[in-house]
Amino acid sequence: MGRIFLVHLEGKIYSCKHCKAHLALGEEIISKAFHSRHGKAYLFNKVVNIMIGQKEDRMMMTGMHTVSDIFCVGCGSNVGWKYEAAYEKNQKYKEGKFILERFKVSGPDGSHYWVNNETHVGGSDGEA
Numbered sequence: 001m002g003r004i005f006l007v008h009l010e011g012k013i014y015s016c017k018h019c020k021a022h023l024a025l026g027e028e029i030i031s032k033a034f035h036s037r038h039g040k041a042y043l044f045n046k047v048v049n050i051m052i053g054q055k056e057d058r059m060m061m062t063g064m065h066t067v068s069d070i071f072c073v074g075c076g077s078n079v080g081w082k083y084e085a086a087y088e089k090n091q092k093y094k095e096g097k098f099i100l101e102r103f104k105v106s107g108p109d110g111s112h113y114w115v116n117n118e119t120h121v122g123g124s125d126g127e128a
């Protein structure tokens with residue numbers, strides 16, 4: 001009854017902290033060296049069960065990017081963003097890839113994750 005069909009993944013799964021919807025697999029991680037305004041973030045090759053928001057230009061640590069926020073289809077919470085376009089040549093590898101904010105997802109080890117209180121001014125990004 002109005003149940004949303006969710007893609008099920010198998011393996012080392014990163015899932016939504018709120019509704020447990022599967023979002024991505026550990027093997028799809030490209031980099032763990034990213035940062036969001038709230039702490040660590042991982043770059044994924046592929047994520048599932050997300051809705052993509054409006055595109056906007058955002059100034060990141062590594063330059064200007066066009067990004068879209070991504071939302072869990074299960075509960076609508078913002079779980080990260082997608083890189084639509086990068087303006088710096090050496091950042092092009094991020095295009096079409098996804099960031100999941102670590103504190104918004106449950107990892108495959110099921111461990112708790114505490115972000116530090118480091119604040120990043122403005123946008124967020126990593127791997128300069």
Ligand SMILES: [Zn+2]
Pocket residue numbers: 016017018019020021072073074075076077
């Ligand atoms: Zn969710």
